[in-house]
Amino acid sequence: MSPETWDYMRFKAAFFKKTGLDLERYKDKQMERRILQLMQRENKPDFRLFFEYLAGSPPAMERFMNYLTINTSEFFRDEKVYKHLQEKTFVELLQREQGLLKIWSAGCSIGAEPYTIAIALNILKSLGRIKIIASDIDDKALETAKKGQYSRKQLGKTREEIIRKYFSTDGDNYCIIPEIKQVVTFKRHNLLTDSSFPDCHMIFCRNVFIYFKPETQEFLLERFSGALKTGGYLVIGSAEYISNPANFGLTKCFNTIYQKMNNRNI
Numbered sequence: 001m002s003p004e005t006w007d008y009m010r011f012k013a014a015f016f017k018k019t020g021l022d023l024e025r026y027k028d029k030q031m032e033r034r035i036l037q038l039m040q041r042e043n044k045p046d047f048r049l050f051f052e053y054l055a056g057s058p059p060a061m062e063r064f065m066n067y068l069t070i071n072t073s074e075f076f077r078d079e080k081v082y083k084h085l086q087e088k089t090f091v092e093l094l095q096r097e098q099g100l101l102k103i104w105s106a107g108c109s110i111g112a113e114p115y116t117i118a119i120a121l122n123i124l125k126s127l128g129r130i131k132i133i134a135s136d137i138d139d140k141a142l143e144t145a146k147k148g149q150y151s152r153k154q155l156g157k158t159r160e161e162i163i164r165k166y167f168s169t170d171g172d173n174y175c176i177i178p179e180i181k182q183v184v185t186f187k188r189h190n191l192l193t194d195s196s197f198p199d200c201h202m203i204f205c206r207n208v209f210i211y212f213k214p215e216t217q218e219f220l221l222e223r224f225s226g227a228l229k230t231g232g233y234l235v236i237g238s239a240e241y242i243s244n245p246a247n248f249g250l251t252k253c254f255n256t257i258y259q260k261m262n263n264r265n266i
């Protein structure tokens with residue numbers, strides 16, 4: 001008798017048991033398509049065979065986790081948003097708050113996002129006023145982030161004068177300068193299962209929840225709202241949208257920037 005083949009449902013259940021990562025919370029079609037593509041590349045034609053292969057090979061499992069987490073990122077991703085933050089949001093927060101500003105970059109990938117935030121605040125001469133916590137589930141991305149070493153492509157549309165001031169070069173690599181590096185603390189953190197970082201003045205969660213199912217997005221918005229101080233800001237990605245911000249005590253200020261209000265509409 002040939003061993004039974006598995007469908008995607010069965011694979012998700014086994015994978016969750018093995019790794020604690022719940023693929024059920026991610027958009028099914030998109031995720032299944034990506035996994036099938038990889039299975040084809042790895043010459044593992046069905047989900048059971050593929051799972052057994054991953055379970056038996058830590059390097060294959062690491063490659064798979066890395067593939068799953070889609071950690072595309074770059075410095076100054078969406079110039080318009082950073083321009084607004086520098087001209088309005090950061091300025092307003094720095095004037096209103098007396099002490100350190102606590103900023104959480106949730107799903108920070110290779111670190112381009114938290115370092116961009118730190119550069120933007122340094123331009124406002126306020127690096128000494130901030131503390132950035134940057135978290136991600138992907139160990140490999142966090143390794144790059146902590147190293148702070150990037151290719152020219154990962155610098156994205158960063159202006160030349162910024163590159164000259166905030167990076168040193170090492171062959172083809174661009175290394176973020178220690179002054180910027182020191183205000184960012186990286187942590188391994190699963191947004192779906194680990195507790196949030198409380199009392200934040202700002203949370204950046206950009207190009208992360210686009211991959212999650214609507215009910216998981218709502219779960220995350222609820223958590224982010226709870227982790228923000230009243231008057232604090234949530235910044236999401238340009239391809240993301242919150243259809244009912246008031247349900248989470250948020251109000252839209254600009255483009256993809258939302259502010260936490262006192263009153264909740266629930």
Ligand SMILES: C[S@@+](CC[C@H](N)C(=O)[O-])C[C@H]1O[C@@H](n2cnc3c(N)ncnc32)[C@H](O)[C@@H]1O
Pocket residue numbers: 069070071072073074077106107108109110112113135136137138141189190191192205206207208237
């Ligand atoms: C496309 S990147 C976004 C990076 C950055 N925020 C940006 O906008 O350039 C998405 C990141 O979300 C992370 N991620 C996915 N699921 C996660 C989870 N459950 N907990 C924490 N991070 C997660 C991935 O590892 C990946 O690094």
